[in-house]
Amino acid sequence: MRIIILIISLLLVLQTPSFAEDKGDSFKDKLERWRSMSPEEKEIIRERFRHWKNLPPEERTRVKKNLQRFRKMPPEERQILKERLRRFKELSPEERQKVLKNYKRWGELKPNKKRNLRELYKRRENLPPDKRDELRKHLRKAPPFPAVPGSPSRVPSRPPAGNK
Numbered sequence: 001m002r003i004i005i006l007i008i009s010l011l012l013v014l015q016t017p018s019f020a021e022d023k024g025d026s027f028k029d030k031l032e033r034w035r036s037m038s039p040e041e042k043e044i045i046r047e048r049f050r051h052w053k054n055l056p057p058e059e060r061t062r063v064k065k066n067l068q069r070f071r072k073m074p075p076e077e078r079q080i081l082k083e084r085l086r087r088f089k090e091l092s093p094e095e096r097q098k099v100l101k102n103y104k105r106w107g108e109l110k111p112n113k114k115r116n117l118r119e120l121y122k123r124r125e126n127l128p129p130d131k132r133d134e135l136r137k138h139l140r141k142a143p144p145f146p147a148v149p150g151s152p153s154r155v156p157s158r159p160p161a162g163n164k
Helices: 002-014 027-036 039-054 057-072 075-090 093-108 111-125 129-141
Strands: none
Touching: 111 129
């Protein structure tokens, strides 16, 4: 749920340039910027404001903290995040659900499992492109692990002792 709130809050905030960057503009500058907006732009901001007002206080607090973190990021990191959010917005609803589901699954992994997966990813990235493609094709053809009735759905990180 936290990632959904983060994504929604960043999409709300980052889509409006005046909110994404704290330019320290005076009220007069902000008023002038408002007056220069088209009616459509103003309606988008009004709708975002209505959405903001309907958020529970704890979600608003999280959004504010995320915005503060965003503003403290180096410009390069901010640009990377903006690009990721842009790509996320372009996904179909099904693809978004898949991304959010995978993110949730990642968050539920134990630290040692995350570390192992990161190491595997780094090793894969260090392979020559043709070997990476070969590995990708091989993994796509591999059958899924069969579920054993009464056992946990997770695959153990190493085989049980005695099975070599």
